[in-house]
Amino acid sequence: xxxxxxxxxxxxxxxxxxxLQFFTIIPVHKNLxxxxxxxxxxxxxxxxxxxxxxxIACVLLSFQWSPLMTGFSIVFVGILFSGGLHLDGFxxxxxxxxxxxxxxxxxxxxxxPRVGAFGVMAVVLLIVGKVIIVSEVLAAxxxxxxxxxxxxxxxxxxxxxxxxxxxxxxxxxxxYFFKQKMNVKVxxxxxxxxxxxxxxxxxxxxSSWFIPVTFAAVLLVFICLYRNWSLKNFGGVTGDILGASVxxxxxxxxLTLLLLLS
Numbered sequence: 001x002x003x004x005x006x007x008x009x010x011x012x013x014x015x016x017x018x019x020l021q022f023f024t025i026i027p028v029h030k031n032l033x034x035x036x037x038x039x040x041x042x043x044x045x046x047x048x049x050x051x052x053x054x055x056i057a058c059v060l061l062s063f064q065w066s067p068l069m070t071g072f073s074i075v076f077v078g079i080l081f082s083g084g085l086h087l088d089g090f091x092x093x094x095x096x097x098x099x100x101x102x103x104x105x106x107x108x109x110x111x112x113p114r115v116g117a118f119g120v121m122a123v124v125l126l127i128v129g130k131v132i133i134v135s136e137v138l139a140a141x142x143x144x145x146x147x148x149x150x151x152x153x154x155x156x157x158x159x160x161x162x163x164x165x166x167x168x169x170x171x172x173x174x175x176y177f178f179k180q181k182m183n184v185k186v187x188x189x190x191x192x193x194x195x196x197x198x199x200x201x202x203x204x205x206x207s208s209w210f211i212p213v214t215f216a217a218v219l220l221v222f223i224c225l226y227r228n229w230s231l232k233n234f235g236g237v238t239g240d241i242l243g244a245s246v247x248x249x250x251x252x253x254x255l256t257l258l259l260l261l262s
Contacts, residue, residue, distance in 0.1 A: 015041025019049050023156075025083045039181040043160045044190035047198070050152035053081045058148050071135030074148060075127065078250070087123065089243020091115055094122035096240075097233060106233070107170060110240050126247060133254045140261035146205040147257055150198050155249040157195045158219060159242050164188040166227050169236035195219070211260055218256050222249060 014032050019042045021028040032038065057077045060070055079087055096106040098118035109116070137143055164187045168176040199212035226245055230237050 012041060012045075014038045015045060018042040019046055023049055023083075023085060024053070024081055026081075034177075034181060036181050036183050039178050040183040040186045043163065043178075043182060043187045044194075046160050047153045047157040047191070047194045050154075050156035051149060051198075053078055054149040054152040056081060057152075058145050061145055061148065067135040067138040068131070070138055071133075072131050074134055075131050078152060086243040086246040087126075089240035090126060090247040091119035091123050092240040093244040095119040098122070103233075103235060107238075110238060126251065130251050130254065133251065133258050137254060137257050137261060140258075142206075142208075142261050144206045146202055150202055151250055151253050151257075153198050154195070154215065154219060154253060155246045157191050157198065158223060158249040159246050160187055160191045161195075161223055162227060162230075162237060162245055163242055164191065165223070166230060167236040169230070169234045169238050169241070173238060175237065175239040175242065211257070214256060214260060215253060218252060219249070222252060 015038050017028050017030065018032050018034065018038055020026045021030075021032065022042070023046065057074045060073045060077065063070070065073070092110050092112075095112075095116040095118050096109040099106060099109055099116070101109070137147065163175070163179065164182070164184045168179045170176060195216075199216055202215065203209040203212040226248070230241050234241060
């Protein structure tokens, strides 16, 4: 019994370290096993990595800054502690999609380290729009810090769900490697449970159950639409396309909050 418990705990620790290693700027200088247990665990706890980043952003709420300055800082913290990983995916995906080229050429653009004009325009609009929307939500009378904590949680849960439900667009790259190793059923079940926990916390802390119900509807519709869009335009998902989903989900949820709190 003791050996089994130690084995399970070891797998959980390695999954956490992998998540920190791949999805944050926290340095984890260790060669970690990347088999089914660890990869499945990494994506199962991925939403909580988002919540950890949200917790750091919550500290900024204690400063007596203007809503605009606080909004900018919250967005900056999200980009900083994720290493700009998801933002880079959004840029590459925007470049590839708005090139209006064939699928093969789009994959070449995704793999190209250079940033094109469409990527620049898209990321400027995304960041400026997000800062403005977050600032407006912060200024709302019924604002609650739980929103800052959990919106990054939901965006990572969305990525995990999309990854589990959608085939890989190509048979190469890190995302394909992870998908081959991942136990899809475990990840989807864990993500559904995580999402329900997050929705419950939002409703309980904000004293408004309409907000989590609306969030659930928005997330469900977005996952369906984004999955279909990815399959139609790329034949599936890649790391960049999944990263873009994180950025888009957060903006959508902040915008939903703005509409609900106005």
